[in-house]
Amino acid sequence: MDFANHPRFTEIYPADTYELPEPSFYVSGRSGEARSLHSSELASRCPTSVFVEVEERERGQIVIVGDGPETMIPLRSTVGLVEFWKRTATPCYLDITGLTHPAWAPLLKGALVAGVDIRVVYVEPIRYRFNRIRTQGELFDLSVGFQGIGPLPGFLSLAEPSEDDVLFIPLLGFEGPRFSMVLNHVEVPRDRILPIIGVPGFQPEFVFYAYQGNRLPLEETRSWMTVQYAAANCPFSLYYALEKISIQNQQSFMRIAPIGTKPHSVGAVLFALAHPDRVELIYDHPVRRKARTSGVARLLVYHVSALRQRLQL
Secondary structure (H helix, E strand, O other), X not given: OOOOOOOOOEEEEEOOOXXXXXXXXXXXXXOOOHHHHHHHHHHHHOOOOEEEEEEEEEOOEXXXXXXXXXXXXXXXXXXXXXXXXXXXXXXXXEEOOOOOHHHHHHHHHHHXXXXXXXXXXXXXXXXXXXXXXXXXXXXXXXXXXXXXXXXXXXXXXXXXXXXXXXXXXXXXXXXXXXXXXXXXXXXXXXXXXXXXXXXXXXXXXXXXXXXXXXXXXXXXXXXXXXXXXXOOOOHHHHHHHHHHHHHHOOOOEEEEEEOOOHHXXXXXXXXXXXXXXXXXXXXXXXXXXXXXXXXXXXXXXXXXXXXHHXXXX
């Protein structure tokens, strides 16, 4: 890897001791996972920073609480999201740990368009919830259902490429049924599938879980032969992997399914912003089980603003 041309702007900390440069503006959300609650402890350690919470009350809208009156923002309103971020001139943080993709992706886009100094925060879990009854491709009990295939707010593509011009790039996690479901929605030749798996994983054994969980669709499409790799907790590693694929397939339209790790999804969102005419993000909108993970591992800070010059905003 040429680090001069492919820098990685990531900082790693223990979650229970991390402190913000003060004052800062910190945006987060809560889920049923214990790791999403760390922002409350962080607020107690950083008294001069402003902390606000995103509540996802309706699909397509968020409510901001904790800094004055409640503010409702449509997630498809880039203007509204830009105005939200421009409320402060201090360093801004977007903690995606407890937020769903349809919430944090447009928030990240709004921050980058606004030109603020934005950093993404992600807290790794220690373990995921296993299925009591193991079935093929469903080692873990992570989702209770899916709301259907569709674009993320603010990332709708109007391109209509022919099948032969499309590359399908699924970013794989543990849930093989998600890969199969998205695959059934995407019309693409089987020899045009390039899966990406997180290597190294958050934990050493996670790589094997990803292969085991996705074994059936990987075998059925024979795409196990074209698997690519990018560090599971690094959006920049994923971004550069996509950039390499793009250079090698300059005439191809890229349909990317961010159904793996959240850091990989951040990299996919950044890449989509850098190549809006050649990239479409496909998402299955899972309904996440509340206690899907346990434990709080490392806290990672991604200085995504460092890539702003590559983006088309």
